Amino acid sequence: MKKIVGVMFVFFLSGCNVLSVFNITDPTKETNVEYLLGLGEYYIQNMEYDKAYQMYSRAVELEPDNAKALEGQATAALYKEIPFTNVVLAIVKNNSTLIPQNGLYRAAGLISSNMLTIMQGKAKGLDSNDVQINTVFFLIGNLWAVFLELDSNGNGNVENDTRDLFILNQDFTIENNTTNRSFVDLAQAGITFQRRRPLIINLLDYSDIALSNILGQLQSEQTREFFASLTSGFSAIRSSVEDVLQMSGSVTNLLGNNDPDSITNLIGEGGYAPGDYTTFTNDLASIGITNWLELTNSFPDLGGGFDAISNYFGL
Structure with missing residues (x-):
């Protein structure tokens, strides 16, 4: 997802001693963004994702429009929960059990927001049409839309939570769990969907833009074939999102009935x-x-x- 930048190069730019990488205990006091980015890369390479996330988050705090900081923060947030290859594998194999859904749900909001900021040209340092940025948004943004719909009771749990109105099956289809639910259940879900619907629709709209950006830049036939397998795997996910949008509309209509x-x-x-x-x-x-x-x-x-x-x- 990221091109690894040489940490030593960053040290020279920042004028820091090489050994200081082992002495950083409070990244909130660091003000050199390039140094923080270098540390983030170092910790990513060493699979210390919590520390990497701290460094990138501080860099984002200092420079909210720094695309590399936004991408690094998203990378660390994702890797704290799941290897990105597992996301791809789950979609290609059409098997939702290959990803920790709650973990990805926790990270997906920040990841999607950061990628979207770059795609919209609101950050400096990376092209808004960057294939990696658009691919990450396409994959994670669509999954986040699913999780936002699944979590109808807003408790942060989307893994077979029988209290939710919809359950995610192994093949990424949605199981309807709305029968014989009480007024309180439907009221909670209805308000949740009303609040989240604009965000979900925005995610779907920009995932179409991301897909267009990606397909417009893929050169080799092999790469295009691989991405075609990804988009094919997403057909069930996209269909599920649209189905839930339609069903949630029925829920809100039911609550809106003044009979x-x-x-x-x-x-x-x-x-x-x-x-x-x-x-x-x-x-x-x-x-x-x-x-x-x-x-x-x-x-x-x-x-x-x-x-x-x-x-x-x-x-």
Whole structure:
């Protein structure tokens, strides 16, 4: 993913003693970006990814528009969780079990954001059409879109979390887990999807741009054939993302239905039967809905919802 820069060269540029690489204990006090990049490369080569991440993160803090710092930070964040080759292997073999999903989920947001900053020409030092940058965004950005949809309850767990509305199968298809779910489950998922939908759509749009940038630069037939196998493996992933977007739209439409009977029926589904209104509102608060207005702001069509809830509890 990265071209390894000679660490010794960086030492000479920064005027630092070679042995000082072993004396860095607090990267937050270092102000020489080139030196930090060199240290990051050193730690990447030695597979000390936590230390590499600290160095690159400090470099990004000092120069947020430094493309090499952004790429290095993303590289370290990824390698802390999983070798990049494992991501490629999982997609080529169409086997989601080959990647630690929660680990990649933790790293994917930063990786995608950093790559996108470079692709949009907002960082200096690397071409926005760089094949490696665009390839990483294409792979990780699409997977992040999947994880954002899977994590419907927002707890950071996407590995067979039965509390989520959707489950990722081994072949990257999505299993629908929305049947017989309570109002609270659907309310939480609906608000989560409403908030994340613009980001997910943006990821999909830029993954198309990344793919175009990549295909426009591949020269050898062998490379093009390999990348074709990658894009073929992504067909299930892309289809899953689009399916969940459609299904999540159905969830939000269901919540947005202002028919009192439909809303009150939702309350009792999945065996959910709050004994009183206080219990119900406490349950909503536990998923981040602290007042009814938060729900109606996300679903404007839920105009009759308050009356339905009041009638349900005899208020």
